[in-house]
Amino acid sequence: MAHLIKTFFGLLLRAVLLLMGLVFFASVLVAALLLLVLWLARALWARLSGRPVAPLVFRFGQQAQWQRFYRAAAPARAAHQDVVDVEAEVIDVAPRAIRPPGSGTDG
Numbered sequence: 001m002a003h004l005i006k007t008f009f010g011l012l013l014r015a016v017l018l019l020m021g022l023v024f025f026a027s028v029l030v031a032a033l034l035l036l037v038l039w040l041a042r043a044l045w046a047r048l049s050g051r052p053v054a055p056l057v058f059r060f061g062q063q064a065q066w067q068r069f070y071r072a073a074a075p076a077r078a079a080h081q082d083v084v085d086v087e088a089e090v091i092d093v094a095p096r097a098i099r100p101p102g103s104g105t106d107g
Contacts, residue, residue: 043053 039056046053
């Protein structure tokens, strides 16, 4: 009896995993078809309006992205250098002794 239940649940698990895989495949297929329909509608609109049909591409310019972030970080580095230079010029600081709280005057 235990072998029968074990076999039944094994087959049930396989069926559920197969259905999950089919649902995932169907969702990816629907997304791809939706993207295709959107591109075809875009191409049709370009033809109707007399513009050339441009391909749907996603460009990744690593060098341009690097330059953009590198230039954005330059003012922050310059501002940090200004702060360090100003703090280095402070010379009129009077040292004070550190006392535990409640041991005398507060000032």
